Amino acid sequence: MGPLAQPPDSSGSTPHQDRSPTARLEMTGISVAFGGVKALTDVSLTVEPGQVHGLIGPNGAGKTTMFNVACGLVRATEGRIVWRGQELRRLRPAQLAGLGIARTLQGVGLFPGLTVLENVMVGAHRHARAGFFSALFAVPTSDADEARLRERAVAALGELDAEGYAARYPGSLPYPVQKRVALARALVSEPELLLLDEPASGLSEDEMRELGDLIGHLSGRMSVLLVEHHMDLVMRVCDHITVLDSGKQIAAGTPQQVQNDPAVTEAYLGDAVDDTTDVSELAGTDGGTHRG
């Protein structure tokens, strides 16, 4: 998979000519309560520029909630988010593209009535205003813009080896291909920060290895926050890992530090382990000893 073609300088849509990532995401003291349920209590993490930051923990630990705070889908009860040195208040999902942030959600989330190419083109709007319809109709403003947009969408699909599906509708494609298209849609805006919630779910071992290669390759030009259950992938691609359990941070560090942290082993052993999680990979323990 080759690097995504740079948009032409004249387009004015990509202010970052230097692709070395420089922006840092800092989430500090994040707490979230849903009614009486404390989903997160005082959780902090920093995604350093160009790093892949893993967010792991047993089922119900609060990973998706933290992810949703980062992309504006959930409002934190307490805490602050600083991105590019500025506090993000009242962050809304529609603002993400303009901030240089892109995400893929746990499901696939493609528009069924648009072709693969159109789906990816919709993702290209750094300045999308109010979501889908304005993204589709407000821009591009000229044939030249549209041609450039199309070129970038084709390049993004090419990076995911999915350009052959450009004219197809998502519903007619196998799930792993749909996931690649969703990733192409996130990449086409050339984000500085990519948020991924369980990108490996539903993938085969080979596809997961390719995904790992891709994430490693992307981190040269963007930062990545990765929520994932597949420990082999997490341990392979992450520079830094934050571990949650019952809404609290129980460990953080390099993959090796986290792997050797007794609190982490304890959290996974004490929980009904998701069948996609291999505890023996996580902590070097005998996976056969876990309950659940």
Ligand SMILES: Nc1ncnc2c1ncn2[C@@H]1O[C@H](COP(=O)(O)OP(=O)(O)OP(=O)(O)O)[C@@H](O)[C@H]1O
């Ligand atoms: N919208 C919501 N309303 C009420 N409770 C919620 C809501 N979303 C999450 N929760 C609760 O918050 C806690 C954390 O959930 P979250 O989905 O963030 O966990 P997770 O780590 O992503 O789990 P999984 O590995 O199963 O995806 C859980 O107790 C969950 O039941």
Ligand SMILES: [Mg+2]
């Ligand atoms: Mg989740």
